Structures are given as C-alpha cells and as structure tokens.
Amino acid sequence: MKGKGPAVCVGPDIDTDLVIAGRYLRTKDHSVWVEHVFEDLDPSLAPLLKGSVIVAGKNFGCGSSREQAAVAIREAGVVAVVAPSFARIFFRNAINVGLPLIECDLTCTEGCLVAFDLTEGWVEAEGKKHTIHPLSPRMQAILSAGGLVEYWRNKR
Amino acid sequence: MATLSERILGGNAGEYVDRKVDRAYVHDGTGVLTLEAWKRIGSDRLTDTTRLSMLFDHIVPANNSTTATLQHELREFARGSFMHFTDVGCGICHQIMSEGVVLPGEVVVGADSHSCTLGAFGAFSTGVGATDMAGIWLTGETWFRVPETIGIHLSGSFTGAAEAKDLALTCVSRLGMDGATYKALEFIGSGVAGLSMDDRLVLSNLSVETGAKTGLFYADDVTVQYLARSGQVVQPQVPEPCTYVEELSIDLSEIVPVVAVPHRVDTVKPVREIAGLPVDQVFVGTCTNGRYSDLARFARIVKGKSVAVRTIVVPASKAVLAEAIRTGVLTDLVDAGCTIGTPGCGPCLGAHMGVLGEGEVCLSTANRNFKNRMGVGGIIYLGSVATAAASALEGEITEPEVCR
Numbered sequence: 001m002k003g004k005g006p007a008v009c010v011g012p013d014i015d016t017d018l019v020i021a022g023r024y025l026r027t028k029d030h031s032v033w034v035e036h037v038f039e040d041l042d043p044s045l046a047p048l049l050k051g052s053v054i055v056a057g058k059n060f061g062c063g064s065s066r067e068q069a070a071v072a073i074r075e076a077g078v079v080a081v082v083a084p085s086f087a088r089i090f091f092r093n094a095i096n097v098g099l100p101l102i103e104c105d106l107t108c109t110e111g112c113l114v115a116f117d118l119t120e121g122w123v124e125a126e127g128k129k130h131t132i133h134p135l136s137p138r139m140q141a142i143l144s145a146g147g148l149v150e151y152w153r154n155k156r
Numbered sequence: 157m158a159t160l161s162e163r164i165l166g167g168n169a170g171e172y173v174d175r176k177v178d179r180a181y182v183h184d185g186t187g188v189l190t191l192e193a194w195k196r197i198g199s200d201r202l203t204d205t206t207r208l209s210m211l212f213d214h215i216v217p218a219n220n221s222t223t224a225t226l227q228h229e230l231r232e233f234a235r236g237s238f239m240h241f242t243d244v245g246c247g248i249c250h251q252i253m254s255e256g257v258v259l260p261g262e263v264v265v266g267a268d269s270h271s272c273t274l275g276a277f278g279a280f281s282t283g284v285g286a287t288d289m290a291g292i293w294l295t296g297e298t299w300f301r302v303p304e305t306i307g308i309h310l311s312g313s314f315t316g317a318a319e320a321k322d323l324a325l326t327c328v329s330r331l332g333m334d335g336a337t338y339k340a341l342e343f344i345g346s347g348v349a350g351l352s353m354d355d356r357l358v359l360s361n362l363s364v365e366t367g368a369k370t371g372l373f374y375a376d377d378v379t380v381q382y383l384a385r386s387g388q389v390v391q392p393q394v395p396e397p398c399t400y401v402e403e404l405s406i407d408l409s410e411i412v413p414v415v416a417v418p419h420r421v422d423t424v425k426p427v428r429e430i431a432g433l434p435v436d437q438v439f440v441g442t443c444t445n446g447r448y449s450d451l452a453r454f455a456r457i458v459k460g461k462s463v464a465v466r467t468i469v470v471p472a473s474k475a476v477l478a479e480a481i482r483t484g485v486l487t488d489l490v491d492a493g494c495t496i497g498t499p500g501c502g503p504c505l506g507a508h509m510g511v512l513g514e515g516e517v518c519l520s521t522a523n524r525n526f527k528n529r530m531g532v533g534g535i536i537y538l539g540s541v542a543t544a545a546a547s548a549l550e551g552e553i554t555e556p557e558v559c560r
C-alpha cells in the first residue's frame with residue numbers, strides 16, 4: 001500500500017476530543033464530522049486536509065475511544081497519519097476504518113511532500129527515507145481490504 | 157512465570173493472539189456506530205448474545221430528537237436481539253459491569269476507552285472501537301497484542317484526607333499521558349490489601365489516561381467478598397514471579413490531595429498550591445467517582461451545611477442511587493443544596509446536564525479535563541471526592557480536611 005501528499009503538521013498528545021468534539025457525535029451523518037474535524041484544535045486545518053498526510057507528535061489519538069475521530073480524518077481525504085506513537089484504541093480504529101497509520105518520528109515542514117510504502121516499509125520526507133515497522137499481517141489484510149467491514153464481507 | 161495479562165490472554169508479551177471474549181459491551185453512543193458497521197458487514201448473525209451487553213448511559217434521557225431517534229433504533233435492536241440491555245437511568249456501562257457481572261480471569265471488551273475499569277477484578281478488560289465491536293458481535297472473538305506490563309508496587313496506607321483518586325492522579329502524573337501506551341499496568345504489593353474494591357476501580361479506571369490497555373489487580377479476599385454480595389463465587393488469583401518492563405513504587409502514606417489542572421490529566425498539583433481558585437460548578441459522579449462510597453463521603457462532609465456553588469451529583473448507577481436513598485445520603489445531599497442527576501455519565505462528556513459556559517471553572521471528580529470536554533471554553537480541574545466536597549462548601553478549590 002503506497003501513498004503521498006503534502007504534510008499538515010500537528011503537535012503531540014492530540015486527543016480525540018480535539019479531532020472531533022463530543023457535541024458533534026450524535027449523528028450518523030459523516031459529513032458533520034468532516035465539517036468540524038480539528039475544530040477545537042485549529043479551525044483553519046480542515047480545508048488543508050484533502051489529499052494530505054498528517055504529521056503529528058507522539059500519542060496521537062489519545063483519550064476517548066470515539067471511532068468518529070478516525071472516520072472524520074479518513075473522510076476529510078487524509079491519505080495517512082504519521083506519528084512517533086499512537087494511542088492504542090485510535091490505532092485499532094484507524095486500521096478498522098481503512099486509514100493508514102505510520103509509526104515514525106518525522107520532523108514536519110508544513111506542505112512538504114511525504115511519501116510512503118507500507119508494504120515495503122518506508123516513509124520519505126524532504127528527500128530522507130526512514131524505515132518503518134511493518135504492520136502485522138492481519139492489520140495489513142484489514143487495511144488493504146479497505147477496513148474491517150470490507151474484510152469481514154470478503155470473508156463471508 | 158507470567159504477568160496477569162499474559163496468563164489471561166495465554167501468550168507472551170508482544171505476541172498477537174486471537175481470543176474469544178467473555179463479555180462485550182457497548183453504550184448508547186458507540187452502539188450506534190457498532191450497529192451501523194454490523195449491518196454493513198451484511199450478516200444477520202450475532203454471536204452468543206448472553207455475552208453481549210448494550211447499556212444506555214451517555215446521553216440519558218435523550219437531550220433532543222436526533223439523539224432520541226438514534227436511541228430508539230438501538231433500543232429496538234437490543235430488545236429484539238435478546239442481548240443484555242439496560243435502559244435510561246440504570247447507570248454507567250462500566251459500573252453496571254462491575255456490579256457482579258465481570259469476573260476474575262475473563263477477557264472483556266467494551267466500546268469505550270474506560271473499559272479498563274474492570275481490570276480491578278483481575279479480568280483483562282480493554283476498550284475497542286465500534287467497528288472492532290461489530291466484528292466481535294459477528295464472531296465472538298478478536299485479536300490482541302499481548303501487552304508488556306508496568307508493575308506498580310503500592311505500600312503503606314493513606315493518611316490525612318488523601319484517597320484513591322489522589323493516588324490515581326499521582327500515578328498518571330508519574331507515568332505521563334503516554335507513559336504506558338500499548339502496555340498494561342499491574343497494581344501489586346502490600347498496599348493493595350487495604351484498598352477497597354471501589355478504590356481499585358478508581359485506579360483501574362484512570363489507567364487509560366497513561367495510555368495503558370488496562371490496569372489490573374489480582375483478585376484477592378476483597379474481590380471474593382465483593383463479588384459474593386452479588387452471589388458470585390470466585391477464587392483469588394495468586395501472583396507468580398514475572399517480568400515487568402518497568403517498575404514504579406508508591407508509598408500510599410506519602411500521597412497528598414491533588415488536582416489535575418487544565419487541560420492534561422498528567423499535569424497534577426497539590427491542592428494546597430492552587431487553593432483559593434474560584435469555581436462555578438462542582439461535579440461529583442462518573443465511572444471514576446460516582447459510586448455509593450463516593451456519594452456517602454461527599455454527604456458526610458457537606459451534611460448540615462450548604463454548598464456555595466452549583467453542585468451536581470450524578471450516581472453511577474441505579475443501585476448506587478437506591479442505596480443513597482435507603483441510607484439517607486440522598487437527603488443529606490439535597491438538603492445541602494446539591495442537584496441530583498439521572499444515573500449515567502451526566503455532564504462528563506459535555507453533552508447535557510451540566511455543560512459549562514465559556515470561561516466557567518468546574519471541579520470534577522471525573523477522569524478527563526481535555527479542552528472543551530464539558531463545553532466550549534469550560535475549564536476543568538479533576539480532584540477527589542473530599543476535595544470536591546470541601547471546594548463545594550467554599551466555592552473555591554479547597555484542601556479537604558481529614559475525614560475518615
């Protein structure tokens with residue numbers, strides 16, 4: 001699985017309340033989450049997300065288990081999220097909704113091109129290639145199916 | 157020679173294992189997405205429904221017609237599927253699961269991050285997302301990466317007005333907000349025997365604020381006796397020598413009343429350092445500190461006096477409320493000027509029943525003080541029940557007096 005996009009930089013310990021606030025959760029309309037994604041962190045981020053790679057600090061996605069956070073980021077058109085570490089429930093959620101995550105400590109320059117290949121296990125930014133831990137075979141299978149729902153649909 | 161997580165999951169730290177889950181629960185919030193994902197998988201199959209629960213707690217009773225319609229659909233589904241279902245007013249999912257449902261040695265998953273609370277019983281209990289849960293509804297199993305474990309050695313006993321919440325916040329500040337990401341915490345040592353089940357539930361509850369998968373206690377006599385009250389007969393778990401990736405020692409007698417200051421749970425200060433800060437609201441409740449012992453302790457401090465600011469008390473469950481009515485604790489709270497909410501999460505997630513206004517300060521007994529969590533521009537300090545009671549009486553953050 002490969003992809004690339006311009007970097008959008010965010011800091012460390014971004015909790016899921018900041019990704020999508022509790023006041024927007026009670027709906028099944030995904031466009032509401034896309035509209036308000038990262039609103040409490042920085043309202044100017046949302047328009048930058050389509051086709052981008054989010055490059056974050058450590059512990060991205062901590063806090064509440066709300067899956068809407070991963071869905072909002074994916075549906076906003078983000079290609080992948082790169083961070084030195086992710087909170088574990090967010091990690092599972094992202095894979096389950098088909099949002100690629102890359103564990104890597106990148107220095108982020110706003111707008112600079114980030115490219116990755118999860119199968120080969122690398123991520124490249126500003127001409128520098130970093131090797132990354134491959135995901136477990138099960139996670140790769142879920143991700144390449146497009147998420148856990150599709151994974152189970154294919155298995156049936 | 158294994159940690160409790162390794163024993164329960166049947167693998168070594170770092171291994172991926174597929175496990176049947178003994179209990180799986182969702183609430184009115186995550187249930188909506190779980191049902192949606194389960195439908196999208198396109199199967200009408202549900203695993204053994206005696207292991208599944210749907211517990212309404214987050215926005216109960218519904219705050220508007222959108223929520224009400226979502227809840228209506230979910231409720232009809234739960235009833236039709238014959239899974240364990242509790243409706244409006246029954247209480248917080250984790251609390252209900254702690255009232256004689258979850259047993260030592262079980263593998264438990266909840267579609268909520270504080271599912272780690274049940275680790276207090278010596279169960280491997282952790283949070284998953286809604287789509288994960290849909291897969292579990294279908295198959296009854298899921299995968300786990302067996303976590304490495306951080307051993308937290310507790311010794312001594314509390315002195316002064318310190319309580320389990322102060323210990324838990326101190327522990328979070330020592331480990332940091334991501335100090336235990338992907339790992340489990342195990343609370344061990346001579347200090348454990350003196351902790352009640354309610355104390356242990358507080359420590360396990362706050363484990364996730366360090367990033368941990370769960371926070372476990374070995375079942376002992378305290379666990380056995382607590383579960384016996386619900387008619388459950390269980391055996392203690394005997395610890396064996398094992399390897400921890402990291403160890404931390406805390407002497408309970410050195411714990412002082414603390415608060416977590418905005419907007420991080422791991423930024424903790426002694427109450428005395430910020431005493432005098434005016435508050436607009438005090439909130440007592442949640443899956444951290446909404447149990448009967450919490451309400452009783454709060455009532456003991458405010459009884460016969462009047463709270464100086466609006467004080468919202470939300471029992472964690474119907475059983476807690478019933479006990480508070482039976483013993484007169486509820487009357488003491490109402491007489492002191494407290495407002496009582498429907499058993500459930502209350503204003504913890506900022507959806508209803510006590511949302512904060514711009515710039516308002518709340519001293520809360522909950523577990524998260526993230527920016528805007530209880531309302532846009534609201535400012536949250538997290539503290540113990542005793543600190544909440546002392547602060548409610550003064551209208552400002554106040555160091556609690558010894559009350560045992």
Ligand code: SF4
Nearest residue numbers: 270442443501504505
């Ligand atoms: S009480 Fe608060 S932290 Fe606990 S489950 Fe409810 S919303 Fe979550």
